[in-house]
Amino acid sequence: MPTPLHSDSSLSAQARDILIKNDRGGYTVPTQGLYPYQWNWDSAFVALGFAAFDRQRAWAELESLFQGQWTNGMVPHILFRVNDPGYFPGPDMWQCDPRKTGSAMPTSGITQPPVAASCVRELWELDGCSPEHPKLRALFPKLMAYTRWYRRFRDPLGNGLAMVVHNWETGRDNNPEWDGPLAAVDTSSVGPYTRRDTSHVNAAMRPTKQEYDRYVALLEFGRARGWDPQAIAQENPFRVLDVGITMMLLRADRDLLVLAHALGEQEAVAELQACIARAEQGIDMLWDESVGGFSSYDLRHDQPVSILSSASFLSFYAGVGSERQRAVQLEQLQRLGQSCRYLLPSLAPGSRTYDPMRYWRGPVWLVVSYMVAKGLREAGHHEWSHRIQEDSRQMIRESGFYESFSPETGQGTGGPDFSWTAAMWLHWCGT
Ligand code: GLC
Secondary structure (H helix, E strand, C coil), rough: CCCCCCCHHHHHHHHHEEEEHCCCCCCCEEEEEEEEECCCEHHHHHHHHHHCCHHHHHHHHHHHHCCCCCCCCCECCCCCCCCCCCCCCCHCCCCCCCHHHHCCCCEEECCCCHHHHHHHHHHHHHCCCCCHHHHHHHHHHHHHHHHHHHHHHHCCCCCCCCCCHHHHHHHHCCCCCHHHHHHHHCCCCCCCCCCCCCHHCCHCCCCHHHHHHHHHHHHHHCCCCCCHHHCCCCCCCCCEEEEHHHHHHHHHHHHHHHHHHCCCHHHHHHHHHHHHHHHHHHHHHEEEECCCCEECECCCCCCCCCCCHHHHHHHHHCCCCCCHHHHHHHHHHHHHHHHHCCCCCCCCCCCCCCCCCCCCCCCCCHHHHHHHHHHHHHCCHHHHHHHHHHHHHHHHHCCCCCCEECCCCCCCCCCCCCCCHHHHHHHHCCC
């Protein structure tokens, strides 16, 4: 094992500096250059990092995220507070007019994993669990509006499983889980455009041109429908029940339930209990015996996606799975633990499209590792939780605060000085 370049205390100082450097005044960008705006689930995790040294600033991050919330309850995946020509697709492409959407600034037209409620619960617990917490009281109705938006527009089967209409919504942008469903997206109307991502990081780590055309085609589809959530949910050429969001939404509802109890919000308690019960019943639809795990489902073609990814292991975080399903998932983890030096890869080595350096086709993302480890710990699987935590710590020691890491060498991939990686060190895996 290589000698660590830095002591853990200097890494903690570096992590704090990264968050401070990426702070744009009340909101944080994921990293300079590559991602110059505020991202939904990034901000929620970043709040946990700030909480290690500035609790007020942590709450401010979440409050600022909800300034982007639409009147219909959706929290967009990107909030465009400034116009940065170094990013594509920017506000001019999305054309989400704040006068129509109700958000405080232009935003993208799609959402991202709803982890905000779970992060709010963590902040509230760090603050001592007071039912009189004014910041929690102010955020609670907004969090409820967000989960209701998911249930209203993104639960097409009414069984608690969450549908996505763009692969960017999943947060695991170009995981091979989306390859099949995306292949059917018609790109013939996509005009010329200039990507910006490949001028910030190595193109070999980023999606291909053909993949990008499909992402743009989906954006243009939603835009042509004025971002009407009903029309998009019914007609979109990409409609997938995402195992990741389904698990994170279920977890968010469980965390919201705890908050609703504490606040004495009886109506919300009943509503959340019903949502949770539906999802617990519905989840079996995502169990895929052929791959031995929970996996996404392509609704448009009515067929399972049949690919295991890091998101499959979020079942522990969501608190679902029969005894047998859990045992099978643990066997999979065991296999991964043997084939990878560092857990938890976004895709298993040996899969046809596995690439340890390419976005979501192999590299380890610490925010997913964190949620999976938390779920495993809560389920009593301490060795696995510990292994994932230790591997995460070690990759940061060896490579610094990269966006993601090769599961084989621990080498950093994607952008450097990354906010959510710094946050995960401060909140979870640093010493
Ligand atoms: C990439 C990731 C996404 C993340 C964003 C900002 O698009 O795939 O999950 O939110 O970068 O970090």
